[in-house]
Each structure stands twice: as C-alpha cells, then as structure tokens.
Amino acid sequence: MKITELETIPLRLPFAQPFKISQGARETLETLIVRVHTDEGIIGIGETQAWRRQGSAELLWSLVRTIKDHFEPLIAGRSPFDIGGILNTLNEALYNTLYAQAAVADALYDIAGKAVGLPVHKLFAGECRDRVRVGGLLAMKPTVGELMESAQSFYERGFRHFGLKIGIDPKQDLANVVALRERFGDRVVLRVDANGALTYDAALALLKKLEPYEIDVAEQPIAIWDLEGLASLCRATSIPIMADESVSTDHSLLEVIRRRAATVVQTKIAKNGGMYRVWRLWTLASAAGMRIYPGNHPSTSVATAAVAQLCAAWPGALMEGVFAVGVSGALGADIVTEPIVPVNGEIRVPSGPGLGVELDPDAIARYRIDR
Numbered sequence: 001m002k003i004t005e006l007e008t009i010p011l012r013l014p015f016a017q018p019f020k021i022s023q024g025a026r027e028t029l030e031t032l033i034v035r036v037h038t039d040e041g042i043i044g045i046g047e048t049q050a051w052r053r054q055g056s057a058e059l060l061w062s063l064v065r066t067i068k069d070h071f072e073p074l075i076a077g078r079s080p081f082d083i084g085g086i087l088n089t090l091n092e093a094l095y096n097t098l099y100a101q102a103a104v105a106d107a108l109y110d111i112a113g114k115a116v117g118l119p120v121h122k123l124f125a126g127e128c129r130d131r132v133r134v135g136g137l138l139a140m141k142p143t144v145g146e147l148m149e150s151a152q153s154f155y156e157r158g159f160r161h162f163g164l165k166i167g168i169d170p171k172q173d174l175a176n177v178v179a180l181r182e183r184f185g186d187r188v189v190l191r192v193d194a195n196g197a198l199t200y201d202a203a204l205a206l207l208k209k210l211e212p213y214e215i216d217v218a219e220q221p222i223a224i225w226d227l228e229g230l231a232s233l234c235r236a237t238s239i240p241i242m243a244d245e246s247v248s249t250d251h252s253l254l255e256v257i258r259r260r261a262a263t264v265v266q267t268k269i270a271k272n273g274g275m276y277r278v279w280r281l282w283t284l285a286s287a288a289g290m291r292i293y294p295g296n297h298p299s300t301s302v303a304t305a306a307v308a309q310l311c312a313a314w315p316g317a318l319m320e321g322v323f324a325v326g327v328s329g330a331l332g333a334d335i336v337t338e339p340i341v342p343v344n345g346e347i348r349v350p351s352g353p354g355l356g357v358e359l360d361p362d363a364i365a366r367y368r369i370d371r
C-alpha cells in the first residue's frame with residue numbers, strides 16, 4: 001500500500017459558550033482534519049488545531065501549506081505503515097512542526113488499523129482498559145455563581161474531577177475554590193490551571209492560600225520557559241506541580257525531569273505531535289515516576305479518539321485528564337457520524353478499526369472554511 005495524497009480540511013467550529021482561560025476568551029475553534037489517501041482506497045484521518053498559544057503560533061493556513069507543500073511531496077509513494085520513519089523524515093525536513101505532524105501521524109495509524117481491521121490501541125500495546133474516566137474543564141466565568149452552575153452540571157453528568165482555570169484574579173480564584181469545596185466537599189478532585197499566566201511570586205502566594213483546599217495538582221502556574229521557577233515551586237508548596245505548556249518534545253520533558261520541575265505531565269495530540277510521540281512522552285514520564293495527565297486542546301471526536309486509543313493501550317496508571325474537553329460540552333458541534341460523548345464521566349474507547357470514528361460529510365461541509 002502506498003500513500004497518494006494528503007487532503008487538508010480546515011474547519012471553524014463554535015464553542016457552546018465563550019471558552020475563557022487566563023490567556024483570553026475564544027468563541028470559535030480552528031481545527032484541521034487531514035485525510036491521508038492510499039492507492040488501495042483506505043483513507044486515514046487525523047486532527048490538529050491552530051491553537052495559537054502554548055508555544056505554538058500555528059494558523060490554519062500555515063498548517064495547510066506545511067502539509068500540502070512540504071509534507072505531501074516527501075511522503076507520497078511511501079508505505080503508510082512506516083510511521084516512525086515518515087515522522088523522522090518530516091521532522092528532519094521541518095524541525096519541530098509538531099502541530100502539523102500530529103494530524104498526519106494519527107491518520108497513518110488510522111490507516112494501519114483499518115488495513116488490519118483492528119482499533120489503534122491493538123497496534124500500541126493491546127487493550128488494558130475499555131473505558132477512560134475524564135475530568136471536566138471549568139472555564140472562567142464572570143461570577144462564582146455561574147462557575148458553580150457549570151460545575152454542578154458536570155457533577156450531575158458523573159464527573160468527579162474538575163480542572164479549574166485560574167490566573168487572572170487571585171481573589172476570584174480563591175473564592176471559586178472555596179465555593180467548590182463547600183458545595184462538593186471531598187466528593188470531587190480539584191485541579192487548577194493558570195496556563196502560565198502567573199509570576200513566580202503571584203503563583204507562590206496563591207498556591208499557599210489554596211493549600212488547605214486539597215488541590216490535587218496545579219497545572220503550569222508560571223511561564224513555559226521558567227523551569228527553575230517550576231522547580232522552586234515544587235519545593236515551596238505542598239501542591240504538586242504539572243508541566244503542560246513547558247513540555248513539547250521529548251527533550252523538553254527530559255529537561256523537566258532532570259530539574260525536577262514538575263511531578264505531573266500533561267500531553268496533547270496537537271502540542272506533542274500525535275499518538276506516536278505522546279506514547280514516547282508517557283514512557284519517559286512513567287520511567288521518571290511522574291503522573292500522566294492525558295490532555296488535548298478543545299477538539300472534535302477525532303483527536304479525542306486518538307487519546308482514548310492511547311489510554312486503552314497504556315498499561316500503567318493515568319489521571320482523569322481533560323482530553324475530552326471539546327466533546328464534554330465545550331464545543332457546540334462535532335464532525336463525526338457517532339460523536340464520542342462521556343457517560344457518567346467516562347469515555348468508552350472506540351472499538352472499530354483505526355481510530356474508530358468516521359467523518360460526517362454534512363458536518364464537514366457546514367464547518368469547512370476553504371470552499
């Protein structure tokens with residue numbers, strides 16, 4: 001079997017409500033589907049996002065041009081099964097284009113799975129779990145009351161792990177945490193995420209105030225580049241620290257490990273370059289004794305399925321990550337025939353061949369922005 005074409009489908013999808021974090025609010029998501037065609041008629045799909053922060057300046061159109069003009073000529077004619085070698089070729093040609101590589105890499109796994117009639121997790125390490133518990137992401141709201149409404153609705157849908165966005169107003173952050181603990185007691189696990197917005201001093205002051213409220217982990221409290229600061233925070237507060245934005249390649253994770261700058265790592269399909277590279281990060285992290293938090297930028301069921309497949313195959317422990325944030329209510333639309341939807345706070349791992357999800361042509365036609 002040979003690769004014949006990389007088809008790009010740029011999409012703009014509505015958020016159900018403005019998606020607000022410390023770095024600003026969004027009303028739409030720009031996401032890219034890649035369909036990799038083969039000479040035997042099997043077509044694989046993968047997804048990446050033009051997230052435009054967290055160390056990425058990708059735009060939808062730069063992703064499209066990278067994939068069409070640079071990746072396609074390099075891999076047309078090659079076997080879609082040669083995933084590691086193809087990714088080496090792409091990375092050597094355009095170093096660190098992880099966001100663009102992610103959609104292509106995952107589409108290759110989708111092809112391989114469809115070719116042998118097996119879900120992708122069978123190509124990694126086989127089935128270790130068929131359902132994955134996920135966390136609810138609490139985006140910023142204008143008032144504590146509105147935040148509690150959002151938390152209550154997650155709770156009623158069976159979510160017991162909350163990822164609360166913090167990092168603009170420390171008083172409101174504290175008030176939100178206090179209100180969540182008062183409402184839910186010890187029935188929920190609370191995690192906070194500043195998306196790198198705080199200074200070291202502000203982060204330390206806030207985390208000290210949050211210590212009595214049993215915060216399971218504080219995600220990326222300070223800037224991407226400040227590994228020294230993260231390492232100092234790890235020693236200065238009893239709240240464990242998670243690196244998200246600070247981890248892109250395996251080299252960056254190794255640096256976090258060497259400096260003991262975090263004890264938890266978050267991966268994302270787009271940020272980290274697809275399933276193959278995420279699996280490598282999980283291997284490194286677990287060898288270093290870190291906890292693993294499976295994440296994603298808000299995304300459709302395609303990138304959600306990719307993480308679910310990895311979780312299914314992972315033999316070790318996993319945290320209840322927010323990789324399903326897009327399909328848990330953040331997005332107002334999906335683009336597959338059978339959308340992944342959490343039930344009782346859990347995702348059922350798709351069991352069909354490949355990623356186990358198929359594009360819905362009507363939804364694609366509605367949301368694509370290139371025709």
Ligand SMILES: [Mg+2]
Nearest residue numbers: 193195219244
């Ligand atoms: Mg994060």
